Amino acid sequence: FRIPQNNELSPPAGHVNFLLIREIHVANVASTGFCQPPTSAGGQQHESHGDLRSLSSSLFIIILHFLYEIMAVHGPVVKIHPVVLASIVDSYERRNEGATRVIGTLLGTTDKHSVEVTNCFSVPHNESEDEVAVDMEFAKNMYELHKKVSPSEVIIGWYATGYDITEHSVLIHEYYSREAPNPIHLTVDTALQSNKMNIRAYVSSQMGVPGKTVGVMFTPLTVKYVYYDTERIGVELLQRTRASPSRTNGLTTDLAQVASAAGRVQEMLTTVLSYIEDILSGKVMADNSVGRFLMDLVNKVPKITAEDFESMLNSNINDLLMVTYLANLTQAQIALNEKLVVL
Amino acid sequence: MCFGPFPLHQTMASRKESAASGSSPLETPVKQIQIDGLVVLKIIKHYQEEGQGSEVVQGVLLGLVVEDSLEITNCFPFPQHTEDDVDFDEVQYQMEMMRSLRHVNIDHLHVGWYQSTHYGSFVSRALLDSQFSYQHAIEESVVLIYDPIKTAQGSLCLKAYRLTPKLMEICKEKDFSPEGLKKACIGFEIMFEEVPIVIKNSHLINVLLLDLQEKSTVADKHELLNLSSSNHLEKSLQLLMDRVDDMNQDIGKYNTYCRNLSKQQQQKQQYLQRRQQENTQRQSRGEPPLPEEDISKMFKPPQAPPRMDTLLIAGQVNNYCQNIKEFTSQNLGKLFMAEALQGHSS
Numbered sequence: 001f002r003i004p005q006n007n008e009l010s011p012p013a014g015h016v017n018f019l020l021i022r023e024i025h026v027a028n029v030a031s032t033g034f035c036q037p038p039t040s041a042g043g044q045q046h047e048s049h050g051d052l053r054s055l056s057s058s059l060f061i062i063i064l065h066f067l068y069e070i071m072a073v074h075g076p077v078v079k080i081h082p083v084v085l086a087s088i089v090d091s092y093e094r095r096n097e098g099a100t101r102v103i104g105t106l107l108g109t110t111d112k113h114s115v116e117v118t119n120c121f122s123v124p125h126n127e128s129e130d131e132v133a134v135d136m137e138f139a140k141n142m143y144e145l146h147k148k149v150s151p152s153e154v155i156i157g158w159y160a161t162g163y164d165i166t167e168h169s170v171l172i173h174e175y176y177s178r179e180a181p182n183p184i185h186l187t188v189d190t191a192l193q194s195n196k197m198n199i200r201a202y203v204s205s206q207m208g209v210p211g212k213t214v215g216v217m218f219t220p221l222t223v224k225y226v227y228y229d230t231e232r233i234g235v236e237l238l239q240r241t242r243a244s245p246s247r248t249n250g251l252t253t254d255l256a257q258v259a260s261a262a263g264r265v266q267e268m269l270t271t272v273l274s275y276i277e278d279i280l281s282g283k284v285m286a287d288n289s290v291g292r293f294l295m296d297l298v299n300k301v302p303k304i305t306a307e308d309f310e311s312m313l314n315s316n317i318n319d320l321l322m323v324t325y326l327a328n329l330t331q332a333q334i335a336l337n338e339k340l341v342v343l
Numbered sequence: 344m345c346f347g348p349f350p351l352h353q354t355m356a357s358r359k360e361s362a363a364s365g366s367s368p369l370e371t372p373v374k375q376i377q378i379d380g381l382v383v384l385k386i387i388k389h390y391q392e393e394g395q396g397s398e399v400v401q402g403v404l405l406g407l408v409v410e411d412s413l414e415i416t417n418c419f420p421f422p423q424h425t426e427d428d429v430d431f432d433e434v435q436y437q438m439e440m441m442r443s444l445r446h447v448n449i450d451h452l453h454v455g456w457y458q459s460t461h462y463g464s465f466v467s468r469a470l471l472d473s474q475f476s477y478q479h480a481i482e483e484s485v486v487l488i489y490d491p492i493k494t495a496q497g498s499l500c501l502k503a504y505r506l507t508p509k510l511m512e513i514c515k516e517k518d519f520s521p522e523g524l525k526k527a528c529i530g531f532e533i534m535f536e537e538v539p540i541v542i543k544n545s546h547l548i549n550v551l552l553l554d555l556q557e558k559s560t561v562a563d564k565h566e567l568l569n570l571s572s573s574n575h576l577e578k579s580l581q582l583l584m585d586r587v588d589d590m591n592q593d594i595g596k597y598n599t600y601c602r603n604l605s606k607q608q609q610q611k612q613q614y615l616q617r618r619q620q621e622n623t624q625r626q627s628r629g630e631p632p633l634p635e636e637d638i639s640k641m642f643k644p645p646q647a648p649p650r651m652d653t654l655l656i657a658g659q660v661n662n663y664c665q666n667i668k669e670f671t672s673q674n675l676g677k678l679f680m681a682e683a684l685q686g687h688s689s
Contacts, residue, residue: 082555083384089547090381090417094448118388122447135446142443145436148422150392190547197554225555228391230494231384237499238380238544239552257498258676261568301684309685316678320671323576327664327671330587334657337594338530341650 075219077114078184078201079226082235084120085188085199091122092161092190099127101162103172105139106186107146107153115156115184116226119146125172132168134175157184163191165202165218173204173216185218199223272297373483373538375412376503380544380552382418383501389420390459390491403437404455405444408483413538415487417449418457453477455503457487462582463666466535466659468652474506475514485538493666496569503538510534531657570681572674579670583663590656596648603645611642 084106095102104122108115121142125134143155158176160169169185176183182203189198202218227235272294278284304312382404394400400423406415419440421433445451455477458465465488477484485503493500506514509529544552625631 081388083381083388085551085555086381086384086548089545089551090379091447091449093545093547096448118392124446138443138446141439145440145443148436149389149420192550197550199554225558228387230387230391230491233494234383234387234499235552235555238383238542238548239556255672255676258568258673258680262680265568304685309682313678313682317675319576320572320675320678323580324668324671327583327667330583331661331664334531334590334660337590338657341597341653 075203075221076110076184077222077224078186079114079116079224080186080199080201081116081118081226081228082231084117087120088122088159088161088186088188089190092188096124101127101160103134103158103160105143105155105176106157106159106184107143107150108156109152109154110156117156117184117186119150119153120159121146127168132171134172136175155180155183157186159186159188161188161190163187163189163198169218170204170216173218177204184221373408373411373413373485373505376485376538376540377412377414377543378487378501378540379414379416380542380548382415383499383542385418385420386457386459386487386489386501387491387494390489393420393423394459394491399461400459402457403440403453404457404485404487405441405450405452406454407450407452408454413454413483413485414543415454417444419444453481453484455481455484455486457489459489459491462492462579463490463662464582464586464659466655466662468655471506471514471651471655474504475511478506478511479515492575496575501540503540504535505538507533507536529654531654531661534654534658568677568680570674570677572670576667576670579663579667583660583667586656586660586663590653590660593648593653593656597650597653600645600648607642607644614642 088102088104091104092102102122103125104120106117107119107121108117110116123135123139123142125132127133146153155176157180158172160172165185165187173183173185176185185202185204187198187200187202189196201221201223203221204216204218206215207217208215275284275290276294279286386402389402390400400420402418402420404415405417405419406413408414422436441451441453456473458470470486474484474486477486485505488502488504490500490502510533513529
């Protein structure tokens with residue numbers, strides 16, 4: 001058996017049990033011959049092993065999800081931008097009648113240790129019990145169009161909505177491995193099977209006894225969310241739609257924004273203050289590192305003498321007032337000019 | 344300056360007929376715009392990735408019209424125009440994109456276009472022309488202006504504009520002379536009208552957002568409460584000054600035109616008077632009067648300068664002033680907060 005190598009530093013002691021569980025699961029997998037052959041003869045495998053196979057497959061799934069909770073680093077780290085996830089959810093909402101899941105291509109950039117997913121588009125496909133058809137022409141076309149806008153994005157994998165990895169996924173994954181080296185498979189659980197939208201990424205690796213039929217196993221990868229600064233601000237605004245009952249939200253005007261930002265800082269300060277109160281009254285154990293952070297925080301307010309601060313404040317306020325006055329003057333001027341011309 | 348995307352006349356012709364038979368042209372057909380969160384994210388991403396070099400990125404908005412509000416459900420970006428890319432066919436790209444999107448059940452109806460802006464300078468001839476051609480074909484179309492610099496300062500700055508019906512009429516007739524504009528009685532304030540925007544998310548997207556909030560790290564940059572403002576203010580004022588200079592030149596040109604016109608009128612009057620005097624003299628001497636010459640041919644009126652540019656410049660100056668005022672009011676608030684933090688009460 002070839003277990004994917006962990007070429008990073010040896011994991012800390014707390015993760016020993018993780019390795020142990022993996023050994024068990026790999027051994028289990030081996031003993032029941034749970035292999036996914038890459039050919040399309042997948043249909044026959046179902047009947048031949050019966051109960052034991054279904055038991056081991058469910059065990060496999062459980063262990064896989066357990067693994068995901070602990071740690072999953074055997075390959076590049078997958079960094080996803082929120083726009084990709086929103087796109088996937090949107091295409092799921094618009095799926096054809098009768099389709100249970102949606103698939104599509106992921107575009108992005110690769111690095112030595114990470115893969116950054118920045119864009120995606122959905123690809124029409126038909127899936128039934130024993131066969132799957134993907135519109136590859138369409139996928140190629142769309143990729144060409146996308147390349148015109150952002151020439152630096154390449155195909156790095158594909159996504160599918162849904163919870164599990166089915167046999168059809170293996171076929172589709174094989175198609176995508178022709179398009180990109182070592183493609184990533186992303187699953188987004190839009191059916192909310194565990195009351196959460198689980199977003200997982202996998203990479204495929206070969207597995208099997210050398211000489212006999214080779215199988216494919218999907219190993220999980222860590223998923224991180226990255227934002228550009230402006231993206232983060234956009235997402236923050238979108239978060240506010242959760243609060244309103246009609247799921248809508250208008251864009252706020254100038255001073256209101258400053259007020260809400262100040263409100264947020266105030267909330268954070270209240271939390272910190274209540275924590276300090278708790279420590280002083282003995283309810284919570286004091287933590288030295290937190291104490292150091294608090295010292296940092298208090299020292300960040302610069303100590304300036306009263307007169308200096310007054311003069312700085314006044315000069316700044318004067319600047320701003322002057323600019324406002326000039327802006328108003330200009331506006332009045334052009335309005336006047338207009339009326340004079342019309343005369 | 345590159346033009347915006349061209350509308351598809353084939354598919355839009357049928358919609359134009361149905362729209363024309365519907366609402367009267369003086370009412371605004373669109374009272375509100377509803378944008379999906381996805382569109383916002385896509386626009387942000389497009390500028391972030393492709394817009395750092397040149398100043399403007401553009402794209403097309405897709406969606407549908409529901410009663411009196413316009414719903415924008417998706418968008419796709421437009422590639423940059425490069426001079427060496429002559430064989431790139433924009434209409435081809437658009438048609439292919441829309442056809443492909445139709446296959447995956449995305450709304451494929453054009454409802455407008457978006458553009459990014461640099462410090463708020465977007466009122467230009469190109470924008471006017473593009474928006475006019477869009478609005479002419481599709482009555483409810485809007486242009487979304489995304490200001491990335493203001494967004495980076497703390498809060499999303501996205502505005503939707505349409506041309507007012509009056510401006511539409513003027514553009515249709517292409518009569519930009521002073522008399523034409525005087526007749527239409529148009530001022531720079533009623534060129535563009537802003538339509539309020541509302542962001543809407545589906546339930547599933549809300550679940551996604553909840554998940555994101557739990558898993559992602561807290562932002563360590565709170566740009567909105569940043570006190571240093573002089574850089575941004577300087578840049579804005581610089582642009583404002585340039586525009587005011589342009590306006591000055593334009594006004595100067597118009598003044599010379601007026602002066603020339605009045606001088607010409609005077610000359611005409613003098614000529615007529617002299618003619619009359621001569622005629623009376625000749626009559627008194629009994630000679631036949633001189634023939635009346637065609638004076639209009641002798642005194643050709645000077646060319647009236649087109650006034651549309653002035654309007655645009657005035658609109659732009661107005662926009663700059665608005666932005667500056669918003670910015671200064673925010674900063675004043677922040678300064679007062681800093682004062683409170685110091686603990687000095689005056």
